[in-house]
Amino acid sequence: MSDRLDAVLAHLDATHDAQIARLFDLLRIPSISTDPAHDNDVHAAAELCAAMLEDSGLKATVHTTSGHPMVVAHSNGPADGPHVLYYGHYDVQPPDPLDLWNAAPFEPVIVDTDGPARIVARGAADDKGQLMMFVEALRAWNEVGGGIPVRVTVLLEGEEESGSPSLDPFLAAHADELRCDVCVISDTGMWDPNTPAITTMLRGMVYLDVTLHGPSHDLHSGMFGGAVVNPLNELAKVLGDLHDSDGRITVDGFYDGVYEPSESQQQEWKNLGFDESAFLAEAGLDRSTGECGRSVLERIWSRPTLDINGITGGYGGAGAKTVIPAEASAKFSCRLVPGQDPDAIEAALRTHLQQHTPAGCRWTIESHGANPAIQVADESPWLEAAQYGLERIWNRRAVLVGCGGSIPVVGSFQEILGADSLLIGFGLDDDRVHSPNEKFNIDCYTGGARSHAAVVLALAEAGGA
């Protein structure tokens, strides 16, 4: 098998420029799933993905949903081998604020000054660059490896950045077609540029969009100021009181059942030699903030949070306007950890807001989804196979890490398809995902494509193919 893999890896090296050109074609489509103005772009990205999968030797279908399309592609492998499901998403976050980009977000470029060569574009790392790595690995197996060594299904979603409303119904409706032995999800990061990582803990999320309503219309702050409720004053108060002076969240029941990582787990994290200063420097900060008595890794991997993601209210233009606004709004979200029930947390947040309703005001509260944290078994044949494949490429074992973000699809695969996931991704902490000037290092891309080529073979071997 090793000769075939060598040929596949050599082919990946030889076709690098063509791979980057194909990725650029996908990056040029502003497939912003949260913005209805881009519905056609999201659809165009789905069609392009399907065409590239067909061109890679898979049989692809674009399925319509009540939201954005699902791309599903199949390739039959050895009858006695395992069935591997690959997942990625072709939609992206909005690029705002546009004025902070050094180049247009949907005109990808390779930049090689001030650091390693990298692709700069919205979606370069999250997740178009990552999904194209396994697509290209499968293409190379088809072109020079004698075919993909396992039965493969590829599932590409167009709603990941807008809460995946169609995913669970789609999985349920197509469970027979999608049922598999193991899933490979390429949407996470490496430990460092030379060390691959497999993510075994992921935080969940609850996201609320709240508006505090006060006067029936905007008021003049001279005529009314001091005697009437100001929703902006009150919203700031309620939101400002959501953390205590120790950085803990003040909502009743918020920490109920929170899982504390085992001693050995915590020791392993300590042994990673995490460079706190470098992590903070990525954010332009020189100190950490957060829950007292917790390390940075604990704070981002195993502790729940509450972050305000947006506040809107009153006058936001140039100069001064002396207005008391009729209402004020905020978006905020909690990252959840194993042991927290998302529905219970959402209910606790709603109860807290209602109990702290400022006199003369009322809330409207909208949910943008609630999903639990994920914990993947850290011992399994698939995990061991992935380790073996990664070690062939990187000459070192992958580290098992947590992830502060949410990848709800992992929970959906567990619940609906009954399959565990291998979270093998090649991003870096400084990729600026969701931010201006998002990038993906060329070395990460090429190492990632080679890794997927090796891992698919290792999975085939572990599954008896």
Added chain:
Amino acid sequence: MSDRLDAVLAHLDATHDAQIARLFDLLRIPSISTDPAHDNDVHAAAELCAAMLEDSGLKATVHTTSGHPMVVAHSNGPADGPHVLYYGHYDVQPPDPLDLWNAAPFEPVIVDTDGPARIVARGAADDKGQLMMFVEALRAWNEVGGGIPVRVTVLLEGEEESGSPSLDPFLAAHADELRCDVCVISDTGMWDPNTPAITTMLRGMVYLDVTLHGPSHDLHSGMFGGAVVNPLNELAKVLGDLHDSDGRITVDGFYDGVYEPSESQQQEWKNLGFDESAFLAEAGLDRSTGECGRSVLERIWSRPTLDINGITGGYGGAGAKTVIPAEASAKFSCRLVPGQDPDAIEAALRTHLQQHTPAGCRWTIESHGANPAIQVADESPWLEAAQYGLERIWNRRAVLVGCGGSIPVVGSFQEILGADSLLIGFGLDDDRVHSPNEKFNIDCYTGGARSHAAVVLALAEAGGA
């Protein structure tokens, strides 16, 4: 003297239709000072005012400024009498939103259904109707009273609705010509349709525009949340803590020197029978909010405030975005009362913010101006004379009221001309100034013109003319 006043009042009654026709001529000019497209209209309104003042027996000049023109008119009175300066403004607010007007905003009409007869047009109350009342009173004195009984200067501004940028420089440059014993400003309201009012307290203002900077760029709340500072969380905390649980502002020194109205003043306000429910109903509210232990009138007339006028930060679009923003901004303003030094308050606010800078953050702070509260002595020969004049017309004493808003020209007259102002106006709370369907009641207009005729005589007598 009483015979002369009787003749003047009779003449005002007899020429009512001609007065309304002249006011309509002025209302037909869309003199919107904030909109450069209407520069010619603003100039035309200045010329018409000057012509009407000439026609009323004064010597009028239209002065150009770097902005809109100043109209100045003089009439010599008895050499030993006082010199009274009348102020009004001939510019108006934009009429938007146009679709909410029942008739064209610059085609004045008299409406007499569903309420008292009233002039409906942009500027009917603010301030063309109010300035024409004293112009017509002076005309009547000239035509049938044997001449205006005091030396008079009229100053009409065309930039009041756009921040009066030329006013202070003009006052300074023409101080010798404009210096006077007392100013009469006709731009405020009556207590109710049957009770005149003199405004003796006006709140000042400090307005700040602040931005809290944290991370160097927007961050993903999954990757970083819990371990890095979130400027929106922190801004909400700082702003939310600006009031204590008694509704008092927590900034050190904020209440230093705040003037407490005398017992008799407070008693007088209590006696006014202010309808709190009706006031709150105007705002669509059923209860008052604010500083503990203070009445609504105290809160809006004699207590300082801090209102957030706008907050901007993070994601404000549809749906969810899991961002920790690099920065968050707020606009907020304090209404100031007599005894507070605007510069000291601004400094105290800046000190407070700096002292409460969240770890890992920094502020940028911009000022949008600071002006002091105004207190007109509530005992003076001029005030007493105005009371006397008003009582002759309305058969009751004017009530002395506060005003929650700012009329900066009062401070300019005090500082630059060294003259106190009498704020005698005839608007009503339901005049919809700055809003669609602005109106001015006919009874207010005729009572106001008669009042100015009586007050100018009373001022002459008080000043020894």
